[in-house]
Amino acid sequence: MSDPHETLAGDEYLGPLVEAHGQLIIEPAEDFYQRFVTSVLRQQVSMASAAATRERLFEAVQVTPATVLATDEDVLRDVGLSRQKVQYVKNIAEAFVDRGWSKADFAEMSDDEVRAELTEVTGVGTWTADMQLIFSLGREDVFPIGDLGIRKGMETVFDESMSRAEMVERAERWAPYRSYASLYLWRAEEDVTEVLSSE
Secondary structure (H helix, E strand, O other), rough: OOOHHHHHOOOOOOHHHHHHHHOOOOOOOOOOOHHHHHOOOOOOOOHHHHHHHHHHHHHOOOHHHHHHHHHHHHHHHHHHOOHHHHHHHHHHHHHHHHHOHHHHHHHHOOHHHHHHHHHOOOOOHHHHHHHHHHHOOOOOOOOOOOOOOHHHHHHHHOOOOOHHHHHHHHHHHHOOOOHHHHHHHOOOOOOOOOOOOOO
């Protein structure tokens, strides 16, 4: 199998980013649930806001499915979660408890099967599922078109406006390493301070 960095370094559009930023790597999170919660916190807010809320949350409670389920809603609201996101992190915690989710459960599933399973939970859309595919499960060929940073990166790299469908089509050139390509697209505009989902 070829090396993702060598492959992308030879691409006329991403090559300069690979040269500028070196070998960006995908490191699956050790704690699946905590990474899932982080993705929920990043839905439709700035990265800075999400980071601040995450810090307060992780200081206030032990972020495990059982603990979050047992934590009073007011405690979660006090650290900055909206009423809706409180429900989302509890819904996901419930899924982990009821379904016994672990990384091993998803190892044999295709990306689409993982998306189908995760998005059965209220509050988990395609963007959040894609974040788990990349950052929890370490899948190498995910292209999260629901991400604003990715779309901005595509327009910067190709120097033109495109529809989402056109972006997906253009990104096929980077298969089977579209997750790695995404890491570089996020770096394409250093002044992109908000990475928003469309959920």
